[in-house]
Amino acid sequence: MIHSLSLSDVLADHARSRPGVTAVVDGATRLTYPELDARVTRLAGALAGLGVGGGDRVLWLGRNSHAVLELLLACSRLGAVCCPANWRQSEDELRFVLADLTPSVVVWEPSDTTAALRGSGPGTWVRAGDEYERLIADASPREFPQVPDAEPVLALYTAGFGGRPCAALLSSAALIAHATSLLVVRQMEPGFTFLNSGPLYHVGTMMFCLATLQIGGTNVFTPAFDAEEVCRLVDAERVTQAFLFGPMIDAVAKANADGAYDLSSLRFVTHSAEWDDMITVDGSPWCRSKMGGYGQTEVGGMLTFLGLAEGGAGFAGRPNPLVQVRLLAPDGVEVPVGEVGEICARGKTLFSGYFARPDLNAAKSAYGWHHTGDLGRRELDGTITFIGPKLRMIKSGAENVYPAEVERALASHPAVAGAAVIGVPDPVWQQAVKAVVALHPGGTATGDELIGHVQALLASYKKPREVVFVDEIPKRGPTPDYDALDAAHGGGGYPGH
Amino acid sequence: MIHSLSLSDVLADHARSRPGVTAVVDGATRLTYPELDARVTRLAGALAGLGVGGGDRVLWLGRNSHAVLELLLACSRLGAVCCPANWRQSEDELRFVLADLTPSVVVWEPSDTTAALRGSGPGTWVRAGDEYERLIADASPREFPQVPDAEPVLALYTAGFGGRPCAALLSSAALIAHATSLLVVRQMEPGFTFLNSGPLYHVGTMMFCLATLQIGGTNVFTPAFDAEEVCRLVDAERVTQAFLFGPMIDAVAKANADGAYDLSSLRFVTHSAEWDDMITVDGSPWCRSKMGGYGQTEVGGMLTFLGLAEGGAGFAGRPNPLVQVRLLAPDGVEVPVGEVGEICARGKTLFSGYFARPDLNAAKSAYGWHHTGDLGRRELDGTITFIGPKLRMIKSGAENVYPAEVERALASHPAVAGAAVIGVPDPVWQQAVKAVVALHPGGTATGDELIGHVQALLASYKKPREVVFVDEIPKRGPTPDYDALDAAHGGGGYPGH
Incomplete structure (x- = not known):
């Protein structure tokens, strides 16, 4: 003790x-x-x-x-x-x-x-x-x-x-x-x-x-949160930092447009000329990086900090100094640099499991690593890119295809407004990759064109075999509603499902 | 794991x-x-x-x-x-x-x-x-x-x-x-x-x-350490910090008196005008405080940091954020603010005991706290003052008297060049406090005068009952040789000895 x-x-x-x-x-x-x-x-x-x-x-x-x-x-x-x-x-x-x-x-x-x-x-x-x-x-x-x-x-x-x-x-x-x-x-x-x-x-x-x-x-x-009250408290208590982001910062700057409150004690991230004039712009790694990184409750907050990777290729930055991060394939083996894997972690900041969820806890800590449920990629410079939630992985010809990665590739096409990728049962390959795409109003692209676009960006086995066009991608919260998409477009055959 | x-x-x-x-x-x-x-x-x-x-x-x-x-x-x-x-x-x-x-x-x-x-x-x-x-x-x-x-x-x-x-x-x-x-x-x-x-x-x-x-x-x-080589390496490797203090800094500044090396990458503590011109003076808490604090190998390095207590009363500063510090009496009870106790600690940086010293390890971790073997005092503002090594405590009339504290009081008298305090057996009080004092050449002070000087600074029971004058205090390393002093001046009767 x-x-x-x-x-x-x-x-x-x-x-x-x-x-x-x-x-x-x-x-x-x-x-x-x-x-x-x-x-x-x-x-x-x-x-x-x-x-x-x-x-x-x-x-x-x-x-x-x-x-x-x-x-x-x-x-x-x-x-x-x-x-x-x-x-x-x-x-x-x-x-x-x-x-x-x-x-x-x-x-x-x-x-x-x-x-x-x-x-x-x-x-x-x-x-x-x-x-x-x-x-x-x-x-x-x-x-x-x-x-x-x-x-x-x-x-x-x-x-x-x-x-x-x-x-x-x-x-x-x-x-x-x-x-x-x-x-x-x-x-x-x-x-x-x-x-x-x-x-x-x-x-x-x-x-x-x-x-x-x-x-x-x-x-x-x-x-x-109340913008006026934030101004009053920063002034009265000489507050160094507050929990504020984008729209909240704009609201505070607006509430103090007349400069009635002295916000200079606030050492904060740069945001707008108006805001920067009111506060003290902070040069610490956290604020130099505009507070970016990747995190989740299960790791105590931040797993990676953009502030530890100035100028790095991966926009999630580098790991918290008190953890280890690995990008693992579903079999627990580390994926090579440049490949997508699940962001997994060990170290001092990790949680102790979910309350009263023994089965889930066992699954989340497979192979001795906490599995975040999110996908990432290690860049050549060692920094990490967050790809998106893992959700359902597609298994095609013994290869793992993560919808989020293919969706990002599709979304980079100028005509694409939204895209979701599902797996459809395939007698030979177990599953085939199928893309559901919504185009921008006035945007034009054929299925073959989009398949070619993906193939230019990713390994060939990840490209969709088929593209269907819809007016809008159904969503559940911020992510595609995969259950609805599977039901509408013949999805199924996922490993472990 | x-x-x-x-x-x-x-x-x-x-x-x-x-x-x-x-x-x-x-x-x-x-x-x-x-x-x-x-x-x-x-x-x-x-x-x-x-x-x-x-x-x-x-x-x-x-x-x-x-x-x-x-x-x-x-x-x-x-x-x-x-x-x-x-x-x-x-x-x-x-x-x-x-x-x-x-x-x-x-x-x-x-x-x-x-x-x-x-x-x-x-x-x-x-x-x-x-x-x-x-x-x-x-x-x-x-x-x-x-x-x-x-x-x-x-x-x-x-x-x-x-x-x-x-x-x-x-x-x-x-x-x-x-x-x-x-x-x-x-x-x-x-x-x-x-x-x-x-x-x-x-x-x-x-x-x-x-x-x-x-x-x-x-x-x-x-x-x-080699001053010229330090200059060369700082310049060539754009070194941020080096292990340097007082005389080493002077030697480096001297070796670079002609400005042949660019030492500006060194973010370091201020030292002399010449040095400050060569380097970048560091404003971090560590360097603002001139790197002070209290530490020992057994706590991994620093137990307290002066940088966490700018303007504080105690010159050892405040605890490392990953430890707790208590000032304990020999019975394991915390001493009141302003009183001297042994600096004890718990926390993340603590050592795992000494190799192959089970008895010593048990004694050093009594009452669930690591005992540093050093004495300190909590000031009113919560900061900590390091007093000196505990060594042998004197027990007089049920009170604990720490030689280091009395020695510091004696040393603050202008005539005193050195002082050591021992306990001599006393039939009524168990021990009596005895001071062995060396005066500066030409310095004059009577025993009564020195006893009065201590009494003005410390609780009365800590004042020496007797003062003997010697030419020089015998030393073992940086501390008085208490064994020799006891033998020469009748010391003994220490609790637990």
């Missing part, structure tokens, strides 16, 4: 090393590290009093709040798991989360949905705000034995397998390793002040919240 | 992610990461062929060389332990190392000492240079099963307990965690080029060599 360092341990050290530093700002609430530590100690005692023990889950259903960080730290102290869930989901979706996670305690903010669910789910329900504060006030501080940092402490719901989301479990060790990698690439220093202006149930915000904790900085919380 | 990341794993990833990056420069030798990886694979096979297996030791007796890094990485691949030893030790001292470490393989550079020892010690002796190169050339590449990163991989001899040095064992996990903390505080980026101009048997050089590996930078090796 001498090598263990949990989130709770990090807090305990900051309480000693940074007695005067503000850990948390949330509305009228301001807590120094010793104050946060004292509240977490009481909260851990209170949760234990409600029956929360090692491995038990505590669910947060509400907007952003410092209470999320407190619950996470209290769970770390107890060996329990904190799950901040997306409270904007439908009643049916939240009902699924409650049944799936079976939390011992639910801390909830009132809304139509949560009010309807209250009492229907398992566990003790504690209302955020008054009831939560009373819980802390009434608790006696209590010491708990040290919890190994390999224990899961955070659960974040992520992409559905089989139509329903899964809770990715992250340990203190993984979260701290990932936070440290952000400190490196983002060159975060003491005094770093992060505005949690994105949702804490998403790893993109959570990972910066925890990196800020790691370096002993200040986390500022706001219930939800 | 999906969470494991060994030094060998880091190399394997760089070989894929950085095929064109120079990993190593050493005289005429230049190796890219894939070339280094290929050599390490062959070397691991060759060492296995010589009988090196999990837990076995490989000893390096020679000057700095890229072979040290290769041997360390090959040991990581095998689960073995690499020990670069101080070859400038006496024949007797090296004989002790050989008997203590019982290495399976010794790679040695010819010298009077090594030639005399060859054959007398255990293991296979391989001469650096020709024999070492032949070993690599003759080996067949071989794959080995993944080694858990908690296994020790590096042994560095450090401070003697009982008069003889001990080999501190460091795991891949600890070395990688420490390297990452240096990436944070030193803001190291891809392209970082480190000149190994200090000895690799010392953690101060080794920790930067490994941080450079971690970020995929370039390690430049030079057999030993």
Whole structure:
């Protein structure tokens, strides 16, 4: 246990090393590290009093709040798991989360949905705000034995397998390793002040919240994104960074068009002339690269950083310094440079599997590597290109064909508005590649022309044998609706299906 | 094993992610990461062929060389332990190392000492240079099963307990965690080029060599420090950082007084006007703080960083972000802020104990904390002051008195040239504090005056009851020779002795 360092341990050290530093700002609430530590100690005692023990889950259903960080730290102290869930989901979706996670305690903010669910789910329900504060006030501080940092402490719901989301479990060790990698690439220093202006149930915000904790900085919380409020908080709290991207940045720049707020403390990525004038453009590798890379919840956040590969060929960059990345074929063998394989990983930032999904966990960790479910390619300079989700692989003449790769090749033809690639059963080759293509209005291209276009870009066995034209590619979310395409165009015979 | 990341794993990833990056420069030798990886694979096979297996030791007796890094990485691949030893030790001292470490393989550079020892010690002796190169050339590449990163991989001899040095064992996990903390505080980026101009048997050089590996930078090796050669290498290799301090910096600045070499690639700490003009003064926390902090081999290098505590009261700064620090009394209880206690630590960078010292290891990890053997104090602002080595504590009237603290108080008197504090047996208080003081030539002070001086600075029970004056304080290395002082001035009755 001498090598263990949990989130709770990090807090305990900051309480000693940074007695005067503000850990948390949330509305009228301001807590120094010793104050946060004292509240977490009481909260851990209170949760234990409600029956929360090692491995038990505590669910947060509400907007952003410092209470999320407190619950996470209290769970770390107890060996329990904190799950901040997306409270904007439908009643049916939240009902699924409650049944799936079976939390011992639910801390909830009132809304139509949560009010309807209250009492229907398992566990003790504690209302955020008054009831939560009373819980802390009434608790006696209590010491708990040290919890190994390999224990899961955070659960974040992520992409559905089989139509329903899964809770990715992250340990203190993984979260701290990932936070440290952000400190490196983002060159975060003491005094770093992060505005949690994105949702804490998403790893993109959570990972910066925890990196800020790691370096002993200040986390500022706001219930939800509001451009004017972001301006006010950046000015008032001298915020160093916030969770902002494209349209959010435009909204903030617009809200501050009159320069009423001083946003110069914000060290941020360049975006527009107007924005760059308001802020301090950050020269750290993270911001030099416009914050790019490839990531997913299951690896704690970022698996690769564009900032580690300036001028590289692959637009996902190079691996996080605390992981290894391999591009593997379905049989677990590494594919050659320039070939497409599944992005697989090992290392310090990796998750501990999905909660209560033993079969899926076994499949995702085949051959001792975490399988991301996404396809990538290693470029000649060693950088990595993200191709797209793996979804269903086509098997043709013993070769693996990934629809995403062929779709990218088709989409590079000027006449093509959209393309989806499916596999159709073939008596000789097991499957044949079939392309479903939508052309731009006024665009013209024959099937043979498109097949030739693909053949010029990819290995010959990947080219479609047949192209059918449609007005529009059916979608499910951001990706083609392969079930609908298979049904409409004769798809089938996929390996393992 | 999906969470494991060994030094060998880091190399394997760089070989894929950085095929064109120079990993190593050493005289005429230049190796890219894939070339280094290929050599390490062959070397691991060759060492296995010589009988090196999990837990076995490989000893390096020679000057700095890229072979040290290769041997360390090959040991990581095998689960073995690499020990670069101080070859400038006496024949007797090296004989002790050989008997203590019982290495399976010794790679040695010819010298009077090594030639005399060859054959007398255990293991296979391989001469650096020709024999070492032949070993690599003759080996067949071989794959080995993944080694858990908690296994020790590096042994560095450090401070003697009982008069003889001990080999501190460091795991891949600890070395990688420490390297990452240096990436944070030193803001190291891809392209970082480190000149190994200090000895690799010392953690101060080794920790930067490994941080450079971690970020995929370039390690430049030079057999030993030479000011002119440092200038040449910095210029030729565009070196970012070198292992240099005070007098070495002056020597380099002098060697380049005519500006013949371009040292502007060196991002380094400010030192003198002449030096600052030659280099690029580095604004990272590490260099802003003039590289200060507190460390020891047993914590992988730096336990605290001055760069994390700008303007703080304690001159050792704040803890490494990947450790916890506590100041503990001998009974394992934390001492209050402002009081002196032993600097103790837990966390990711900590060593795995000393090789073959079970009793010492148990004592050093009492109460679940690594005991550094050094004294410190937590200041009101949370920063840490390093006081001095613990050595023998005095027990007076149930209070703990640490000689180093009283000695510092005495030394602050203008007339005092040196001071040592011992405990003498006391029938009532167990021990009484006695000071042995040497005055500056021409300095005058009475015993009562010095006792009053200490009383003004420290708690009353810490003041000496008696002061004796001597011409010179006997020393053993940098610290007073307490055994000689006890014998000469009636010391004794120490707790636990």
